Amino acid sequence: MTSSQQTEIEKHDDTDVVLSVQHVGKFFKLPTEQATGLKQAFINWTKGIKGYKKQQVLNDISFEVHRGDFFGIVGRNGSGKSTLLKIISGIYMPDGGTVDVKGKLVPFIELGVGFNPELTGRENVFLNGALLGFTHNEIEDMYDDIVDFAELGEFMDQKLKNYSSGMQVRLAFSVAIKAQGDILVLDEVLAVGDEAFQQKCDDYFTQVKKDPTKTVILVTHSMDSVKKYCNKAILIKDGDIVVNGNKEEAANQYTLENIQSEKKDAERKKGEYPDGLNEHCPLLQVKPISNQICKSSDTFHFEVEYDYSEQNEFYLALALHDLRRGGIAYDTGSKALKFTQTGHHSVEFEMPLTVFNNGDFRLVASLRTPSKTDPKKSDMVAFTNDANSCAFAIRDSKNRDYALLSDRALTIKCVETH
Amino acid sequence: MTERYHYSLVVLKELVKTDFKLRYQGSFLGIAWSVVKPLMLFGIMYMVFVRFLHFTDGTPQYPVVLLMGNCLWQFFSEATGTGLRSIVDRGDILRKIHFPNYIIVVSATCGALISLGINLVVIMLFAVVNGVHFTWRALLLPLNLIELYVFALGCALLLATMYVHFRDIQHIWEVVSQMVFYATPIIYPLSMVSHNYPVIGKLMLMSPIAQSFQDARHNLIDPQNVQIIWNQIGNPAICLIPYALSIAFLILGVYVFRKYSRKFAEIM
Numbered sequence: 001m002t003s004s005q006q007t008e009i010e011k012h013d014d015t016d017v018v019l020s021v022q023h024v025g026k027f028f029k030l031p032t033e034q035a036t037g038l039k040q041a042f043i044n045w046t047k048g049i050k051g052y053k054k055q056q057v058l059n060d061i062s063f064e065v066h067r068g069d070f071f072g073i074v075g076r077n078g079s080g081k082s083t084l085l086k087i088i089s090g091i092y093m094p095d096g097g098t099v100d101v102k103g104k105l106v107p108f109i110e111l112g113v114g115f116n117p118e119l120t121g122r123e124n125v126f127l128n129g130a131l132l133g134f135t136h137n138e139i140e141d142m143y144d145d146i147v148d149f150a151e152l153g154e155f156m157d158q159k160l161k162n163y164s165s166g167m168q169v170r171l172a173f174s175v176a177i178k179a180q181g182d183i184l185v186l187d188e189v190l191a192v193g194d195e196a197f198q199q200k201c202d203d204y205f206t207q208v209k210k211d212p213t214k215t216v217i218l219v220t221h222s223m224d225s226v227k228k229y230c231n232k233a234i235l236i237k238d239g240d241i242v243v244n245g246n247k248e249e250a251a252n253q254y255t256l257e258n259i260q261s262e263k264k265d266a267e268r269k270k271g272e273y274p275d276g277l278n279e280h281c282p283l284l285q286v287k288p289i290s291n292q293i294c295k296s297s298d299t300f301h302f303e304v305e306y307d308y309s310e311q312n313e314f315y316l317a318l319a320l321h322d323l324r325r326g327g328i329a330y331d332t333g334s335k336a337l338k339f340t341q342t343g344h345h346s347v348e349f350e351m352p353l354t355v356f357n358n359g360d361f362r363l364v365a366s367l368r369t370p371s372k373t374d375p376k377k378s379d380m381v382a383f384t385n386d387a388n389s390c391a392f393a394i395r396d397s398k399n400r401d402y403a404l405l406s407d408r409a410l411t412i413k414c415v416e417t418h
Numbered sequence: 419m420t421e422r423y424h425y426s427l428v429v430l431k432e433l434v435k436t437d438f439k440l441r442y443q444g445s446f447l448g449i450a451w452s453v454v455k456p457l458m459l460f461g462i463m464y465m466v467f468v469r470f471l472h473f474t475d476g477t478p479q480y481p482v483v484l485l486m487g488n489c490l491w492q493f494f495s496e497a498t499g500t501g502l503r504s505i506v507d508r509g510d511i512l513r514k515i516h517f518p519n520y521i522i523v524v525s526a527t528c529g530a531l532i533s534l535g536i537n538l539v540v541i542m543l544f545a546v547v548n549g550v551h552f553t554w555r556a557l558l559l560p561l562n563l564i565e566l567y568v569f570a571l572g573c574a575l576l577l578a579t580m581y582v583h584f585r586d587i588q589h590i591w592e593v594v595s596q597m598v599f600y601a602t603p604i605i606y607p608l609s610m611v612s613h614n615y616p617v618i619g620k621l622m623l624m625s626p627i628a629q630s631f632q633d634a635r636h637n638l639i640d641p642q643n644v645q646i647i648w649n650q651i652g653n654p655a656i657c658l659i660p661y662a663l664s665i666a667f668l669i670l671g672v673y674v675f676r677k678y679s680r681k682f683a684e685i686m
Contacts, residue, residue, distance in 0.1 A: 041584065091513060093680045123436070131429060
């Protein structure tokens with residue numbers, strides 16, 4: 001334990017690094033053959049089969065967390081954030097690099113801290129406290145706080161197996177956040193408990209955010225919480241840090257990654273076309289020119305690339321899909337944009353965004369020819385699937401989030417009261 | 419450094435307490451079972467081996483010697499058996515919190531040690547009833563138990579490490595420990611072997627289990643009749659082999675466990 005005098009000094013130094021992760025790499029050996037038995041291990045050994053595949057989960061991760069930080073780690077599923085969290089917590093060992101932790105680290109990973117269903121709530125709190133590195137007396141001191149926060153006072157002498165799953169999680173969560181640790185590590189836990197409990201957690205986090213002595217590392221998929229609580233964030237993608245430090249950038253980039261679908265076209269065999277394309281039109285793609293995170297004052301620039309040579313009169317139709325609210329926000333109409341240049345070309349377009357509120361959008365294109373039977377109509381030759389369409393998002397602090405159209409596009413005025 | 423050991427000690431205490439609490443969970447007699455069960459088992463053993471089968475070396479204290487051997491074996495078998503499974507059984511905690519995981523194995527063996535303590539008290543009762551005269555040698559008993567514990571812990575650490583990688587170990591160990599059981603003078607007196615095959619009798623004493631069992635019985639119950647390594651083998655250097663073996667096993671166990679324990683959370 002540090003002496004109180006020492007703690008005083010540290011409190012004032014807010015640039016103090018409490019967690020330093022340097023060049024951390026991690027791979028897992030995924031078993032390709034069943035090798036949990038001696039026999040199989042022996043057979044593999046005699047045959048010279050390694051029996052596993054190496055999978056690199058983290059490449060070269062470096063960042064620092066300072067005392068008092070509320071540090072967010074975001075990334076899509078499978079990007080390696082949970083592995084990183086386990087390395088920080090000392091559960092996994094990094095294959096390369098170093099992790100330096102100053103102070104007592106309290107992890108809350110995968111909902112629950114390893115409770116025993118046969119023990120009472122009270123006994124579990126003490127067992128868990130001990131595992132987290134607290135002495136009996138220290139736990140005694142924070143016990144009331146924990147029980148109060150979990151709102152489980154009357155259940156503490158019940159066995160844990162008689163708790164509802166929500167109650168168990170609430171207790172585990174309360175132990176983690178009320179334990180007097182220096183660094184709190186939380187893994188996707190903000191959806192714990194009912195609404196009232198969540199409100200309580202929200203208050204707690206808001207309060208922790210202001211406390212310069214408490215450090216929290218939070219892994220989450222909720223960009224709202226990142227923006228609300230965190231002062232720093234990193235975005236991890238495929239084991240690399242893509243955005244390091246700026247929480248707005250990390251959150252926006254994460255949103256973008258989610259609305260963009262995986263590009264799988266590279267794996268396609270020759271002679272096969274992705275959905276929407278065919279031998280008449282082997283290429284049709286909408287590509288962004290502007291940044292994909294836009295403000296409402298921006299004009300979004302994009303291009304449509306096509307390869308079509310069969311007729312010298314065809315149309316490009318563009319539709320704007322609203323991914324958050326559903327539906328189609330805008331459509332050019334099937335015969336509005338007429339083209340005559342056959343072959344492989346790109347056409348640049350622009351679109352003002354001022355009418356929209358915040359949202360996630362996707363631009364979908366289709367290539368059409370005049371209908372032979374009905375001159376008013378057109379036949380669709382090709383369209384862009386999710387991978388070939390262009391996604392973008394509008395994020396502007398002047399906007400609201402709920403409705404599609406902004407106040408700039410539409411206002412409702414009161415005319416008269418009867 | 420001291421803080422680290424203090425932390426380990428706190429965790430160990432909590433784990434042992436929990437295990438002990440959970441052992442007789444949900445039973446009516448609860449903790450009383452820890453005394454009643456060995457008493458009943460001893461009763462059975464006494465009836466079978468002493469009354470029916472007449473296993474004896476002719477000395478009046480043999481029934482107590484036999485019971486003592488059985489209870490020491492029970493300790494070894496429980497310590498290695500639960501020690502073997504301990505890491506895998508507590509996998510859920512290991513995947514969520516980082517703490518020195520050797521404590522899990524130590525706590526499993528400590529549980530067995532508690533049972534041994536209770537059993538020894540029961541044995542003392544039997545011994546008094548049977549007219550055993552305790553000598554100053556009884557004070558050496560803790561040393562024998564420490565040696566046995568050291569050996570059992572070494573084995574448990576090795577087995578626990580292997581079990582994480584190969585689940586076969588559990589079945590292999592069941593067979594091996596059966597073998598060790600019959601290769602150790604537990605239900606038969608050592609004199610039965612050494613009388614006919616003196617060399618085999620001496621070889622048996624090279625095992626830390628047989629040696630410590632004989633030492634413990636010798637010191638507590640019957641210093642006159644129980645054969646120990648020191649009165650069987652003349653060369654003191656050879657006599658030290660089983661003692662050295664138990665320490666070697668602990669060192670090996672700690673080395674192997676430390677080497678592989680870093681990856682436990684990932685493998686399970």
